[in-house]
Each structure stands twice: as C-alpha cells, then as structure tokens.
Amino acid sequence: MSFLSITNAVKTFGTNTVVKGFDLAVEKGEFVSFLGPSGCGKTTVLRMIAGFERPTSGKITIDGRDVTDLAPNKRRIGMVFQAYALFPNMNVAGNIAFGLKIAGLGKAETEARVQEMLGLIGLSHLAERYPYEMSGGQQQRVALARALAPKPQVLLLDEPLSALDAKIRVSLREEIRDIQRRLGITTVFVTHDQEEAMSISDRIVVMNGGRADQIGTPSEIYNRPSTRFVAGFVGTLNVLRARLERQPQTVTVAGTSVQLAQPVRTADADGNLSLALRPEALSLRPSEGRDVAFDGLVKSVNFMGSVIRIRMDVGGEAISFDMFNSPDLVPPAVGARATAHAASRDMFELTA
Known part of the structure; x- marks a missing residue:
C-alpha cells in the first residue's frame, strides 16, 4: 500500500470544478x-492533502x-508556504x-529539537535573530525547520522558492532535497x-485543467511525454508537420523522408500528423545514428550562456537546435544555409 494515496479526488467551488x-x-x-x-x-490538491480544503468527493489516506x-492539526503534516509565514514577534x-x-x-525536549533543527538548516548562529533581520533564503530555511520540527509524516511545500532570486533558488532547492533524503520524509512539492x-x-x-496529464520520472516526462500538453509545457520543442507516406511508419517532414522508430498512430484521414523533436537532439555535425538531415536557412542565432540556440527555416518549418557554447565555436551566420542532423529514433508522435 502507498504511504500517501489520493483516490478520485474532485474539488468544486460553486459551478467551477478545479x-x-x-x-x-x-x-x-x-x-x-x-x-x-x-x-x-x-x-x-496540495491544500486538500493538508486539510485546508475538503474534497468535494474522493479519498485521501x-x-x-x-x-x-x-x-x-490531526494529520501530522508539515507545510512550507511561499511567503514564509514566520511570526514577526x-x-x-x-x-x-x-x-x-x-x-x-x-521544555527540555523542545529546546533539544530546536537545536537539532537549527543544525539541520545550518543556522545555529542565528537562533536569536528575528525574521526582519534575515534574508529571504534564511527565512525560508527557518520555515522549513519549523515545518519539520514536529516530525510530520508528510512534508508539503507550496512554491517555497518563487520569491527568491535565481542563485538562492538553486542552492536552497538542493538543500531541501538533501534534507529530505537525510530524513526520508515523504514530500510533495x-x-x-x-x-x-x-x-x-x-x-x-504534470497537471493540466485539474487533471494529471502524466505522472512519471523526470526522464520519462521529458523524453517520452504522453500528451501534446506535456510535450509542449516541459522543455523546448520543435513541433513539425508530417505526412504518412507508407504504412506503417514512413513519413515526410519538411521535404525529407523519415522512417520513424514506431508505427504512426494519430494520422488523420489525409495522412497528416504532428511530430516533436527536442532542440538538443539536432546537431550541425553528422554522426553515426543521425539518419535525418534538414537543410535550411538560418533565421536567428541566440546566445544563451552555456548553449547557443539556432533557428532555421526548413521547407517552411521552423526548426530550432542547440549548440554547446565554446570560445572557439563559430556558429552559422544569420542568412547562411546550414544542415541540421537528427536521429529518427528521437522524433516522437504527438498525441492528444
């Protein structure tokens, strides 16, 4: 049996089912x-787990x-909010x-637990400070320690990092994950x-319109999205028009014949379908396994730090691909022609 289970949960506010x-x-x-x-x-859904909202129907265990x-207060839940919600006094x-x-x-047990939590978040030296004397990252660490102090069965975190700047967000999310692993606490973020x-x-x-469109590992969600919404929401995606030429899996994309790894399932009566390809799956360099070549005109070159994103027009299709940045790398110029290479196995069909 699962430790936390939500079964057929429905929540309606008036006439709106969320x-x-x-x-x-x-x-x-x-x-x-x-x-x-x-x-x-x-x-x-998070608030229903916490007990702040009661499901209109369904069950939570x-x-x-x-x-x-x-x-x-009867559920043994620890919760961390976006706005810290610390007591200023x-x-x-x-x-x-x-x-x-x-x-x-x-008193003795409380003091011992407080010291344990201060050590866990690395703020033992700030025990006497008030919230207004601390940075946002420090305040959120205190909020996390407060949630963990009573030894909850489940930890809930409601966008706890959204008010912080980018560098602090990265370091604090790694801290949260490290603490979660050390404590072995079931966590919903x-x-x-x-x-x-x-x-x-x-x-x-991945949620969409009140439903779970897909549940999976990060790799599954990114590499094998099960719906068009998930494919478009997670990561950057090239969506390409294709036409089924020969059953079961030969298609034409931007004037190029492609043998897909899987049989086509969603072509309409005229043989039209949509394919997806991640930008990092394309390269200017041909290599073994890259059996598809797209020749086109470079429309833009965008420097993004560790990568350079290039957008090409290929037979009327907009195709973007990424190059790892290097001081010695010279990307193609806007207006030049270039050929991007991809493996057909990395192209996947978009479903509903």
Missing part, C-alpha cells in the same frame, strides 16, 4: 512534484489512515519551537518551474 478525478499514489520517502501552469489545480475529513528559535509547544512537548521540478524530483505530476 480538480477532476485526481489519482496519485506516493511511496514512503518519495519526493513528488506537482508541475503545471497557474490555475491547473496543483495548489488545490496517509500511512493507511483515512484523513479525508480530518482537520489539518518571535526570533528564529521561537518560530521553530512554536509547533512543538502547541503539541505539548516539555508544488512549482510552476520545470527546471526546479526536473532537478529534484523522484517523480513529477
């Missing part, structure tokens, strides 16, 4: 991220116990101790940042 038949099974110690655009229902109708130690005092722990979700998750739930 979560529609949501199912998820999370194993003990797993780190699962909800990823999706604003309004897709990811925070609503934690460690085999039905918590669907339990109050938040309490110092760091006081904020971490708050939940322990509410739970009725003795909500984000709209795909890089964030891909870098720290055991599995990702």
Whole structure:
C-alpha cells in the first residue's frame, strides 16, 4: 500500500470544478512534484492533502489512515508556504519551537529539537535573530525547520522558492532535497518551474485543467511525454508537420523522408500528423545514428550562456537546435544555409 494515496479526488467551488478525478499514489520517502501552469489545480490538491480544503468527493489516506475529513492539526503534516509565514514577534528559535509547544512537548525536549533543527538548516548562529533581520533564503530555511520540527509524516511545500532570486533558488532547492533524503520524509512539492521540478524530483505530476496529464520520472516526462500538453509545457520543442507516406511508419517532414522508430498512430484521414523533436537532439555535425538531415536557412542565432540556440527555416518549418557554447565555436551566420542532423529514433508522435 502507498504511504500517501489520493483516490478520485474532485474539488468544486460553486459551478467551477478545479480538480477532476485526481489519482496519485506516493511511496514512503518519495519526493513528488506537482508541475503545471497557474490555475491547473496543483495548489488545490496540495491544500486538500493538508486539510485546508475538503474534497468535494474522493479519498485521501496517509500511512493507511483515512484523513479525508480530518482537520489539518490531526494529520501530522508539515507545510512550507511561499511567503514564509514566520511570526514577526518571535526570533528564529521561537518560530521553530512554536509547533512543538502547541503539541505539548516539555521544555527540555523542545529546546533539544530546536537545536537539532537549527543544525539541520545550518543556522545555529542565528537562533536569536528575528525574521526582519534575515534574508529571504534564511527565512525560508527557518520555515522549513519549523515545518519539520514536529516530525510530520508528510512534508508539503507550496512554491517555497518563487520569491527568491535565481542563485538562492538553486542552492536552497538542493538543500531541501538533501534534507529530505537525510530524513526520508515523504514530500510533495508544488512549482510552476520545470527546471526546479526536473532537478529534484523522484517523480513529477504534470497537471493540466485539474487533471494529471502524466505522472512519471523526470526522464520519462521529458523524453517520452504522453500528451501534446506535456510535450509542449516541459522543455523546448520543435513541433513539425508530417505526412504518412507508407504504412506503417514512413513519413515526410519538411521535404525529407523519415522512417520513424514506431508505427504512426494519430494520422488523420489525409495522412497528416504532428511530430516533436527536442532542440538538443539536432546537431550541425553528422554522426553515426543521425539518419535525418534538414537543410535550411538560418533565421536567428541566440546566445544563451552555456548553449547557443539556432533557428532555421526548413521547407517552411521552423526548426530550432542547440549548440554547446565554446570560445572557439563559430556558429552559422544569420542568412547562411546550414544542415541540421537528427536521429529518427528521437522524433516522437504527438498525441492528444
């Protein structure tokens, strides 16, 4: 049995159904991220797990116990919010101790647990400081320690890094993942940042319109998206028009004949279908296994730091591909002709 289970959860506000038949099974110690655009229902599902929202229908269990109708303080949930939500009149130690005092722990045990949490987040030297005296990253570490102090069964994080600058976000998300692994706590993380979700998750739930479009490992989500929405939302994608020429899997793309790795499933009555190809799957250099060549006109060259993204017009199709940046690298000039090479096995059919 899964440690955290959500079965056919539905949440309706008036006439608006924001979560529609949501199912998820999370194993003990797993780190699962909800990823999706604003309004897709990811925070609503998180709030149902926490008990802040009650499902209109469906069931939620934690460690085999039905918590669907339990109050938040009866669920053994730790929650970290986007806005820190620290008590401004309490110092760091006081904020971490708050939940322990509410739970009725003795003074000595509370102090010991506070010191343990301060050590865990590396802020023992700031125990007496108040929130206004700390940076955003430090405040979020305190919020994390406060959530973990009562030893919850499940840790919930609602976009906890979105208010921080880019460098702090990267370092803090790595800290959160490291702490989660050390404690072995089952964790659900909500984000709209795909890089964030891909870098720290055991599995990702890509949400769209109140449903889970796909649940899988970061590799599965990125390399084998199951729907057009997932393919377009996660990463950058070339979407190419294709026509089925010979059954079951020979197609023409931008004037080039391609033998796909899998039989075509979604061609319409005229043989039209859509194929997808990631920019990093293309290269200016031919190599073994790259059996498809797209010749076209370079329309733009964009420097993006570690990579250079080049956009070409190939028979009326816009195709982008990435080159790793190097001081000795000279990318093709805008207006020049170039040939991009790809492996047919890296092209996949887009479904509904």
